[in-house]
Structure formats: C-alpha cells, structure tokens
Amino acid sequence: MDTKGKAVLNINFETDKATLQKDGQKIVDEIFVLLSNNASLKLSIEGHTDNSGSVERNKKLSTDRANTVMYALAGKGTDIKRLKARGFGAEKPSVPNNTEENKAKNRRVELVKF
Template sequence: MKKVIFAFILAIVISIPVFAQEDVPGCKDSPMFNRMPNTLIAVCSKNYDEFAIPTAQDKSETKEGTKTFIQYAYNNESGVPAPSFFQIVKNFENAILKTGGKKVYYNKDAGIATFFTKSSGKDVWVVLQDMAGQNLGNFELNILEIEGMQQDINASDLLDAINKNGSIALYINFETGKSDIKPESQKIIGQVAEMLKSDPSMKISVEGHTDNAGTPAANKTLSENRAKSVMNALITEGIDKTRLSSKGWGQTKPLSDNNTEEGKAKNRRVEIVKL
C-alpha cells in the first residue's frame, strides 16, 4: 500500500509545472490569504460542491458549499529552500486567528490541517494538504464557504407558524459577541412587526438563545441583551412595548448538537413566543 501511495504522490508532483514562471492562466489567489513566497498556482477551480473535511484522526464531515481549490507549486528556481508543511500551516493559522477563527485539526504526518472561521456571514472551512513531503513546499488549499443560517419569511408565514406552534425560531445576525443587530437582519425585524400589526391583540415574549461557546453566565447575559435588542427594534417599528417582553436562556435550551458548527448555528437564535 505504501508503494502505491508513494507512486500516486510522485505522479502528482511530476504533473506540477514546477519550472513555470507564471500562474496557470485564469487562476488567482483567494482574497482571504496572502501567497506563500516563491509559489506558483498550478491548478485552480471554483464551484458549488461537497467536500469531506477532516476534523479528527480518521474522521471527517462532508459539507457542501462554494469550494475554491488552489494547488500551489514551489518554484525551485528561486534559489530559496522550500518551506516545511509546518511553516505553511503556521502562516495560514496566524491569518485565520486574526479573523477570529481557529485550528480544528492538524496531522503533520498525514500532511493535513483544517481551520474554521467566518466571513461575511458565511461559515468558512479551510483545509491544507501537503502534496509530497514536509519540505517540498507544494500544497493544496481548499476553501469551502457555507452560507450562514438564512431566513426569508413574510409576515403571513410568521403568523401562521406562531398560531400553529406557539413559537418560531428566527436567525438574526448580530455583531460577534455583541447584541447589535446587523443591517441584513432588519428585514426579519420588519416582518415580525408587520405580523404584530396584523393582530393587535397578540402579545409575545422575545427569547434569546446561544450555543455553548463561552461560559454559561456570559451566554445568559448575551442572550438577554440580544433579546432586548430585538424587542427594542420592534418598539422602534411602532409596536407598543406593553405587548412585548424579553428573556435570555443562554445555552440551556439547545435545538441541535453543539459539537458541530451547523448545530451551533441552529442554537444561536431568537425565538418569538406567543403569550
């Protein structure tokens, strides 16, 4: 088996145009990262696809989204020794940490590193794969961008759902770690206000929920503040404050598994509960 793997890797390395002095036409770096010095793009692609993301030893999670693939070849004619895979990983790790992201998995022997971050409301997974050994400088960059929890709902849908179920979960985007509502979520606030105006007798409780990142005490405070922000936004939309109340549950009532990023996204919500 080792001979087969070595032959496969060798074939990949041979296929890389290491003597080229320019990137393959039509290819460019991701705007998320600066290029490693003395590297050239040998192959690239970008499309909607599914991708098995390594998250632990012998474990991966298949996700789908917009996948950017870039294969970098080290320019051996530069006269500078190629960086180790560890050095490449540290460079990307430093860049991702600055965005508030984190390293999820690293296996030096297998030549794999996985990172997670967020960008423009999207979950972003980044996977680095060593092409052919620790000190040859050739590697693959995979970036999978997954749309965050999106909600496009109108007032009549809200009214039907809340009358049927007694509550509805809304995915409102806030500033990270804060209770400031992002502009893209103002449409949802407007729809809730319109629903309340269509039924003047309805009273609701605005209830905040978080995932389990951070301490329980901090999450409870954050959920309370976010619920109050939504309530105040509804008051600004013309809803009488006597019809509204707010509450924060923190991380105590998860809807999904907090061990996955998708589960955490579902748990970060504001529920509108009919009183």
C-alpha cells in the same frame, strides 16, 4: 408562527454582540408587520446561544439580543406591553452543540405567543 404559537428566527448579530446586522433588521421589520396586522398578538422574544464561552456571558448575551429585538420593535411603534424579552443562553439548545453547523443553529431568537 407555527400551530404551537412559536417561530424560530435566524437573526444575525455581530459576534459576541447584540448589534443587529442588516438582514436581522429586515426580520425585525417583518415581525413589526406581523404585530401591526394582529393587534392582540403578544410575543415573548427569547434569545439563545451556543455553548461557547461562559454560562454567565451566554445568558447576558442572549438577554441583550432579545432586548435588542424588543426595543427595535418598540422603536417602530409596537406597544412594549405586547412584548417581553428573555435570554436563555445555552440552556435550551435546539440541536447538540457538537459541530459548528449545529452551534450556528443554536444561536437563534424565538418568538413565542403569550
């Protein structure tokens, strides 16, 4: 988490799915440790996509991916009241969606303290 209470994670999912890949599970494990060591920490898990595909599909996909992370943490024992999931689709790109490299950067999950 940075000084603004935010962390940008590159959690990989299968293309056009909300299924965690192996390296994504490792990041979820690290988030679980962070939450376990900080009992008062509450996190908003915020999913983002690039601008490929429809607005509606990207919104749903980003929400599903945020929910996947949230429920994975809850399944490990984190109190779900400490978590919330939101999907923004392509509404909040971190960089312009003008190259494949930039699109990859926009496919992300952010953790924000609340």
